[in-house]
Amino acid sequence: MTQQLTAVVTGASSGIGAATARALAGAGYHVFCAARRAERIEALAAEIGGTAVVTDVTSQQSVEDLAAVVGERLDVLVNNAGGAFGLAPVAQADTDDWRRMYDVNVIGLMQVTRALLPALVASGAGAIVNVGSTAGRIAYEGGAGYTAAKHGTKVVTETLRLELWDQPVRVMEIAPGMVRTEEFSLVRFEGDQARAEAVYEGVAEPLVAEDIADAITWMVTRPAHVNVDSLVIKPRAQAAQHKVYRG
Structure with missing residues (x-):
């Protein structure tokens, strides 16, 4: 009997994480849905036949608990947990916001990878x-x-790719541009709905979470000798960070 493939998705309670958990489940994976919000991941796990694991990626103990639930074998890890907090210039930067961003986007990614490797x-x-x-x-x-913080994500990925060159593990990064999800901009602007909506104003077709989930599923389902080192994915309307067509 063939053993079912398994995957861990962090930040699975909403947005790209939740969409990726659904997509991987649809591709035949048993998905461990890892995030802090228990009710959300429990509902998601029930929907897709996965396992909910309440996880704070910034807590080493919480990550070790996740690894214990996953067990001795894992096929796919999607380090999705992350976030942006604030949009202040350096001269007015909030130290706590910067620490939070580095903690989740870099330290958290490292802790989860280290525990599940x-x-x-x-x-x-x-x-x-x-x-x-x-x-x-x-x-x-x-x-x-x-x-x-996201430059940190990129460089950690590149370094890990070099360090694991002789191991049976592929190391990949997906770099989305403008993706409209229910929470990303709202969190960044501390619940200011008007500012969050303005990010996407006039953009008829930004990317959505399912677009990224589809791409991630494609990446991990390539043959084992194929490593998609880096995939940059943006909506057609976005030529660059500062150049977005708003019709």
Whole structure:
């Protein structure tokens, strides 16, 4: 009997994480839905036949508990947990916001990867997808805290790719541009609905979470010898961070 494939998706309570959990379940994976909000991931796990694991990626103990639930073998890890907080220039930067962004986008990613790497190696053909951002490739005013954190995501991925070159684990990054989800901009602007809506104003077709989930599923389902090192994905309307068609 063939063993069912397994996947961990962090930040699975909403947006890209929830969409990715659904997509991977549809592709035949048993998905461990990891996030802080128990009610959301429990509902998602019930919907897709997965397992909900309440997880705070910034807590080493919480991550170790996740690894214990996953067990000795894992096929796919999607490090999706992340976030942007604030849009202040460096001169008015909030130190706590910067620490939170680095903690979740870089330290959290490292802790989860470190804890689950033995299980990924044990699978014989593991795959890691780190969810970065086009913000990890370019600077823009007001974005220094987030761009620094997502540059960190990118460089950790590149370093891990070098370090695991002789192991049966693929290391990949997906870098989305403008993706309209229910929470990302709302969290960034501390619940200011008007500012969150303005981000997407006039853009008829930004990317949606399902677009990214589809791409992630494609990446991990390539043959084991195919490593999609980096995939940048943007809506047609977005030529660059500062150049977006608003009809």
